[in-house]
Amino acid sequence: MRLPEDKIKEALLHPNLDVRDTAIRYFYSSTTPDQTLMPLAIEAIEKYGRTSAFSFTHYLNLLPQTEQTIAWVIAELNRDFQGTPEEKYFYFMNLSRLLNHADIRLVVQRAPEILHAPHLDPKERPSFRERLEMFGWDADTCWQAMQQYCEANRDKNNFEEFDLGHALRIVEALARQAHEYQDQIIALISEQEQDFRHDARKWLQPLMANLAGQMRLQAAIPSLVGNLGHRYSFLSDESMFALARIGSEEVVVAVCDLFPGSSRDFRLWASDLLCKIHRDVVVQRVLELLPGETDLAIRLNLCEALLEYFSFESIESARQLIMEHELTPDLRRLRWSLIAVCKITGNRFPEFDLWQEEAKKDTQEEQTKTHEFQKMVYEAGGDVGLLVKQLKAEIAKKQLRIKILEAEVAEKKKALADQTRAQVPRPIPRLPNRPVSGVGSSSLRKPIRVGRNDPCPCGSGKKFKNCCMKKQSEY
Numbered sequence: 001m002r003l004p005e006d007k008i009k010e011a012l013l014h015p016n017l018d019v020r021d022t023a024i025r026y027f028y029s030s031t032t033p034d035q036t037l038m039p040l041a042i043e044a045i046e047k048y049g050r051t052s053a054f055s056f057t058h059y060l061n062l063l064p065q066t067e068q069t070i071a072w073v074i075a076e077l078n079r080d081f082q083g084t085p086e087e088k089y090f091y092f093m094n095l096s097r098l099l100n101h102a103d104i105r106l107v108v109q110r111a112p113e114i115l116h117a118p119h120l121d122p123k124e125r126p127s128f129r130e131r132l133e134m135f136g137w138d139a140d141t142c143w144q145a146m147q148q149y150c151e152a153n154r155d156k157n158n159f160e161e162f163d164l165g166h167a168l169r170i171v172e173a174l175a176r177q178a179h180e181y182q183d184q185i186i187a188l189i190s191e192q193e194q195d196f197r198h199d200a201r202k203w204l205q206p207l208m209a210n211l212a213g214q215m216r217l218q219a220a221i222p223s224l225v226g227n228l229g230h231r232y233s234f235l236s237d238e239s240m241f242a243l244a245r246i247g248s249e250e251v252v253v254a255v256c257d258l259f260p261g262s263s264r265d266f267r268l269w270a271s272d273l274l275c276k277i278h279r280d281v282v283v284q285r286v287l288e289l290l291p292g293e294t295d296l297a298i299r300l301n302l303c304e305a306l307l308e309y310f311s312f313e314s315i316e317s318a319r320q321l322i323m324e325h326e327l328t329p330d331l332r333r334l335r336w337s338l339i340a341v342c343k344i345t346g347n348r349f350p351e352f353d354l355w356q357e358e359a360k361k362d363t364q365e366e367q368t369k370t371h372e373f374q375k376m377v378y379e380a381g382g383d384v385g386l387l388v389k390q391l392k393a394e395i396a397k398k399q400l401r402i403k404i405l406e407a408e409v410a411e412k413k414k415a416l417a418d419q420t421r422a423q424v425p426r427p428i429p430r431l432p433n434r435p436v437s438g439v440g441s442s443s444l445r446k447p448i449r450v451g452r453n454d455p456c457p458c459g460s461g462k463k464f465k466n467c468c469m470k471k472q473s474e475y
Contacts, residue, residue, distance in 0.1 A: 019340050323351075
C-alpha cells in the first residue's frame with residue numbers, strides 16, 4: 001500500500017519545511033510529466049518565502065514547465081531580492097538553471113527577454129545561448145558533433161578539462177529529434193573497454209547512456225543494467241539515471257532479478273536506482289530483497305526506496321534498521337525521512353515523538369552546514385572547482401598539523417619515559433648472610449666474589465656450588 005500522489009502533492013504546501021522538502025524531492029527524482037507541480041511549488045514560495053519554502057531551489061529545476069511558469073521565472077529574474085548575498089546568489093542561479101533545463105520550445109520565443117533579465121546568472125548565459133544555437137541543428141549534425149567532441153577529448157581524463165555541459169547540450173538536441181541511431185547507441189553502451197585513458201569511449205559511452213534515457217529507449221535496458229556498478233563510475237551513474245528516466249516495470253524486474261547474486265557495487269547502484277522509480281512493483285521487490293541483504297549501506301538504500309515511495313510497509317523496515325545500528329550520518333538522514341513520511345501519511349510508531357525532536361536538531365545542524373557551504377561557494381565566486389581545491393588544501397593543512405602534533409606528543413612521551421626510568425633506583429644485589437666484622441654498611445653494597453669450589457660463605461662447610469650457589473639459581 002502507498003500514499004496516492006495527490007496526497008503527496010498536497011504536502012508541497014504543508015507548514016513543515018521537512019515535509020515540503022520530502023514531497024518535492026519525490027517529484028524531483030521522478031520523471032513525471034505532471035504540469036501541476038510547478039504551480040504548487042510557486043504557491044509554496046509565495047506563501048513561505050523564496051528561501052524558506054524549500055531547502056534547495058534546485059528542486060524546481062527538473063519539474064515540468066509551462067508558458068505560465070516560465071513567465072513567473074522570468075519575472076523573478078527581474079525583481080529585487082531581500083536576503084543575504086549567498087541566498088540571492090543561489091536563488092537566481094537555480095532559476096537560471098531551470099531555464100536551461102526547461103523545454104527549449106518554451107523559452108526560445110522569450111530568449112531576448114531572458115537574456116536581458118538583470119538577475120540571469122552570468123555563468124548560465126553562454127549555456128542558454130548555446131541551447132538556442134543547437135535548436136537549429138538536425139540529427140546528423142548532433143551525432144557528428146558528439147563523436148567529434150569526444151574524439152577531440154580522448155586524452156583528457158577529468159571533468160576539469162572536459163566540458164560536460166556542452167556535451168550534454170548536444171545530447172539534449174539529439175534526443176528531441178527523430179533519428180535512426182538507436183542501434184549505434186545500444187552498441188556503444190554495450191562495448192567493453194578495459195583501458196579508457198586514451199579512448200573517446202570514456203566520454204561517449206556515458207553520454208550515449210544519457211541519450212538512451214532521454215529517448216526512453218526500452219531496448220537499451222539490458223545494456224544499461226549491465227553497466228550498473230561499472231568500475232568507471234561516470235558510466236555507472238549515467239546508466240542509473242537513464243534507467244530511472246525510462247522508469248518502466250521492465251527496468252525494475254531486470255535489476256531485481258540480478259540483484260541477489262551480484263557484486264556489492266552492482267547492488268549499491270541498483271538499490272540507489274530503486275529510490276528513483278515510483279512503481280508498485282518496487283515495493284514488492286524491495287521487500288523481497290531486504291531480508292537477504294546484509295550490507296548496511298545497501299539495506300539503507302532499500303529502506304530509502306520504500307520511504308521514497310511513501311509505502312506503509314516502509315515505516316517498520318526503516319524503524320528496525322535505525323534501532324539495530326549505531327546512528328551514523330546516513331542513518332540520521334534515514335530517520336529524518338522516516339519522520340517526514342510519517343507526518344505526511346499520518347502513521348506513528350512508539351519512538352516517534354523522541355525521534356522527531358532528535359530529527360529537528362539534525363535538521364538545524366544540516367541547515368547550518370548548508371548555509372556555511374553556500375557562503376563558501378559564494379565567496380569563491382561560484383567556482384565549485386576552486387572551492388574544492390581550497391577545501392582539499394585546508395584538509396591537507398589540518399592533516400599536516402595533526403601529524404606534527406602526533407610527533408610532538410610521541411617525543412614528549414619518550415622523554416617522560418626516559419625521565420621515569422632514570423628516577424627508578426637500581427636494585428641492590430642480594431648477598432648471602434654471613435658475619436663480617438669491622439665492615440661498614442657501604443661495603444655491603446659491593447659484590448663478594450666466591451668461586452664454585454670455594455667453601456660456602458654461609459659456614460655450612462659445603463662447597464659453594466653445592467650449597468648457596470644452588471639456592472641462588474633456584475631463587
